[in-house]
Amino acid sequence: MDVDIVSQIIREALYLVIQVSAPILLISMCVGLCVSIFQTMTSIQEQTLTFVPKVLVTFITIILLGNWMGTRITDYMTKLWGNFTLYIR
Template sequence: MTPDIAIDIARQALWIIILVSSPMLLVSMVVGLIISIFQTITSIQEQTLTFVPKLIAIFIVMMLCGSWILKTTADYMIELYSSFSQYIR
């Protein structure tokens, strides 16, 4: 295995990680922003208020996008394992 192949495998793995985690991160950021605006408007300064809504939103996104996340990750792993003979040369 050449260093170029190892770097390419690592680059693809990082891209898959970014791709499958982005829906949950974006939803968490949007929910946090909405709750922060609500806290600012109502002058409620409770730091733990954002935890439960973010958790619920992330679970909903994971239920909605779970099959896509699994398919994307499995496709990458199948591609990686099927090309294994080329990597050991």
């Protein structure tokens, strides 16, 4: 196996991780920002107020986008296993 092939596999895997995790992280960040602005406007300084909405939105995002995420990961693994004979040369 060549160094170029290994670096290409790693590059594709990292790009896949970024693609799959980005929607969850962005939505969680936006909800956290909205809750923080709400806390600042109302002077409520409860620590758990930011935790519960983020967890709920994260679960909802996983429910809605889980099929897409699973399909992307499965396609990548199928591609890796399909080209396995090229990698062991």
